[in-house]
Amino acid sequence: MAKQEKGYTPEQIKDAEKLCQLMQKVPDAKRQMFSVSVLAYMNGFEAGIALGRDMVQAQTTG
Numbered sequence: 001m002a003k004q005e006k007g008y009t010p011e012q013i014k015d016a017e018k019l020c021q022l023m024q025k026v027p028d029a030k031r032q033m034f035s036v037s038v039l040a041y042m043n044g045f046e047a048g049i050a051l052g053r054d055m056v057q058a059q060t061t062g
Helices: 010-025 028-061
Strands: none
Touching (some): 010 028
């Protein structure tokens, strides 16, 4: 599988900036738990995308 460069759209960059701004507003005492929650949410999305891609690939090859 060839390595593919990942480019980000201006909308994705803007969304990331908004997330960073939101994280800065979270009090220090709660920021670690908030960060863990956001990371778990993002990992769930990534897993869902990978699972969907695998299912499509299985349908087209099998």
